[in-house]
Amino acid sequence: MPCYPSLFAAHLRVDNVGTILEQVETNKKTLILHGTKTSAVLNSVLSDIYHLKRDNAVKYTKKNDNIRPFESGGETSLEFFSLKTDCSLIVYGSHSKKRPNNLVLGRTYDHHIYDLVEIGVENYKSMESFVYDKKLAPKLGSKPFFAFIGEHFESAEELKHLKEVLLDLFKGEVVENLNLAGVDRIYVCTAVSPTTVYMMHCALRLKRSGTSIPRMELVEVGPSMDLVVRRHRLPVESLRKEAMKTVEHAKKLKNVTKDPIHGRLGKVYMPDQEVGKLTLSNDVKGLKRERREAKKNKEHSKKQKVNSE
Template identity: 40%
Template sequence: MQRIVKPKTQRAKRALENRAPKLIENTKTALFIKGGHTSELITQVLKDFFAFKKPDAVLFKRKNVLRPFEDQTSLEFFSEKNDASLFMYGSHSKKRPHNLIVGRCFDYHVLDMIELRVEKFKSLADFKNAKCSAGIKPCLMFSGEPFEQDYDYKRLKNLLVDFFRGPVISNIRLAGLEHVLHFAAVDGKIFIRSYRVNLKKSGSRTPRVELEEIGPSLDLALGRVRLASEDLFKKAMKQPKQAKIRKVKNISRDVFGTKHGRIHMQKQDLNTLQTRKMKALKRKSADAGKDEGMVKKKKD
């Protein structure tokens, strides 16, 4: 039986309410975990991605000896303790040098895990230019046929979108598009590039867009893959009925957001249509017309 926790303080009550299921989920928190043996390269990769995910991220400074593909118990414990559903685990060994494992959890159980080997890396510090502000929502771009055709790459694309998408927003201004993350899949390799958007004058209302690389820059190779079954994946993607947008009949909106409605009415009989009560518009009966005619003859 599941243990029911009753809060004793207001702080504990708020914490439980924050963890409770919601129609609109909170922004997902990511864990960045260092393995028992890590290289300087992997440590810097974790720090750079942690800078992108702040403030919705937790960086583990101590080393943790884990084997995610053999035993997921520790990862699930960290996920439940920190209320985080995303994780990135870095390690380094002779058999698997400069290794990254990116994954996500559902109901505090590991859902998907994909292993990536770092072959080439340039950090944020290697690019001597201005950076984007922390916590900004990035624009994600994917290019390459494997992201559309290969099943493993499709799930990797879905995982990367879930990992880097940032907070859910309803509107965004043009000047708010400052950061672009580009993922390219070519010849079995995955290339990650990060750009800063510069809006220049163009002589018109639409500015000229220039991309300036700010790092980090990674060349990755796909390794081991552990994906959830189709049934479990559909269950994790299921949305409550209250969160689904219901389509209302005969109501539409134009490009400016104006709401338009269409009304269906039966055919009206114009003979029975009530007009304004004016003396000139009143209908005259047949007898009234005869009486008026007799009066005119007498006067003549």
């Protein structure tokens, strides 16, 4: 399932004459916000998410009254905070009797709301509730594995969407080369039903196996929780097409180079010519002048002949 790798925060790399060479994705920052009312469980959830994303996240603890992500005009404040903090991922927590322990995960394109997923948090266990060797704690900047278990991630539209958002939220920085020593944790997401996912965060422990390939064990380090999808909003098709546009690379021109000082330079090749065999075209200015003078002399001689007669 694609996770829209270059969807939200990107800059263009151009050459010295302004030609776009490549669209480069920048790191996606996460904005964490509190609603008008939150519960102790929800405060702990937001704190754990911030702890997992602390190298690339911004957290506001002040309560926000006028944020209604799924209502018309209610996303204005989210877009304002996204622009202010330059964040393309949003985690918004609120608590009410109708929707207890409610989390809204959102993504933006050009600092406008792109899509939203609303989930309820159940059976939550915080990171502090787990006892383990602190040497196994995830290191800052490490890359996680992801395991999505269950056919509902392919058949249920809600879980397809949730999978994309979770990948974008927790995958970390986009890299080309990876040191396996930096892959020390895994998120295991199990689809219990078409709307419910059990999510757990584990550290990877390497054990001796008697061979060159070590045996791998999972040690749960938290948090763990059940995520129940309540509402979700897919992007508008026109916005999705605009966000998924890629830079079309220009056709390479033959014998054309680019110089940092002179700009664009071109080479022209002419066949070898021998002295004495050069031919001049009829468009040479010198030949035209000679013809005009010859014609003038001819007319002058005709006038003299008529006058003599």
